[in-house]
Amino acid sequence: TQLLEQSPQFLSIQEGENLTVYCNSSSVFSSLQWYRQEPGEGPVLLVTVVTGGEVKKLKRLTFQFGDARKDSSLHITAAQPGDTGLYLCAGANFGNEKLTFGTGTRLTIIP
Amino acid sequence: NAGVTQTPKFQVLKTGQSMTLQCAQDMNHEYMSWYRQDPGMGLRLIHYSVGAGITDQGEVPNGYNVSRSTTEDFPLRLLSAAPSQTSVYFCASSRQAPTNEKLFFGSGTQLSVL
Numbered sequence: 212t213q214l215l216e217q218s219p220q221f222l223s224i225q226e227g228e229n230l231t232v233y234c235n236s237s238s239v240f241s242s243l244q245w246y247r248q249e250p251g252e253g254p255v256l257l258v259t260v261v262t263g264g265e266v267k268k269l270k271r272l273t274f275q276f277g278d279a280r281k282d283s284s285l286h287i288t289a290a291q292p293g294d295t296g297l298y299l300c301a302g303a304n305f306g307n308e309k310l311t312f313g314t315g316t317r318l319t320i321i322p
Numbered sequence: 323n324a325g326v327t328q329t330p331k332f333q334v335l336k337t338g339q340s341m342t343l344q345c346a347q348d349m350n351h352e353y354m355s356w357y358r359q360d361p362g363m364g365l366r367l368i369h370y371s372v373g374a375g376i377t378d379q380g381e382v383p384n385g386y387n388v389s390r391s392t393t394e395d396f397p398l399r400l401l402s403a404a405p406s407q408t409s410v411y412f413c414a415s416s417r418q419a420p421t422n423e424k425l426f427f428g429s430g431t432q433l434s435v436l
Contacts, residue, residue: 220362242422253326253412253427254365261422299364301425308353308372308419309380312365 214238215302215313223319227289232316234283234300241305243276243283248297290320324348328413328428335403335435343398343431345413353416353423354396355380356388358409359430365412371396372419403435 215236224230234243242261246254258267260276260283267274271294273286287294300313329344347354355370357380367380371390385407387399396415400407411431416423 215364217364244420244425246425252429253414254425255427256424259422259424301365301420303419303421305421307421308370308378309367310355310420310425311367311381312357314362314364 215300215311217298217300217313217316219316220314221317221319223321224290225321226292229286229288230290230318231284231286232298232318234285234313236281236302238302239280239304240302241280242303243280244301244303244310245274245283245285246299246301248299249295254297254299287318290318292320292322294318295320326413326415326426326428328411328431330431331429332432333434335400335433337403337405337435339403341400341403343400343411343413343433345396345398345428346394347396347413347415347426348394349415349417349426350393351415351417351426352393353419354390355414355425356386356396356398357412357414358382358407359412360409368398368411400433405435407433408435409433 244259245257248254263278263280265276271288298316326347356368357365369388371377413428414425
């Protein structure tokens with residue numbers, strides 16, 4: 212079983228601060244996705260990264276896939292209360308039809 | 323724009339009871355899956371299907387059955403509910419296996435087994 216560990220598990224910061232959350236594995240993945248989940252709803256896809264070293268930006272969010280395709284990070288600049296939610300990474304491999312989710316980071320932005 | 327529809331939203335069962343969680347998608351997606359979400363454990367795959375008539379086990383399949391008689395529907399059956407099955411269940415679908423595909427989720431079913 213491929214495991215994805217996310218850190219920190221919980222993070223609470225003031226509005227306007229920057230933050231980084233991490234997704235780590237001992238396994239190599241063909242692609243890695245990041246989802247955000249709000250209370251009472253299902254996760255919603257933010258981004259997919261497929262190339263080692265790839266960096267993708269989505270407004271104030273920056274996603275990076277590690278060179279060895281075993282880890283990823285999500286950096287948020289000038290956090291807003293609307294960024295509050297559960298952030299989940301998920302890894303997949305070509306030829307394997309399963310998506311493995313990480314343990315999640317619960318982020319709270321305090322106004 | 324219905325997307326992925328799950329019913330019911332909430333359910334309380336007694337130990338030993340059986341029930342079916344319904345999932346339907348209107349996007350003509352080939353891939354459908356069921357996950358359970360427990361605190362601190364992320365989402366764990368229960369069963370998945372790559373097309374009508376084809377199902378396979380995920381990470382935590384014990385105690386659950388699925389079938390895929392149509393492209394649209396993918397029900398999850400609990401044969402004899404146990405307290406360990408108390409969880410939030412999510413159905414999800416994508417065009418193909420989610421290696422590089424967007425997975426669309428339903429809004430979840432919160433199940434309590436007493």
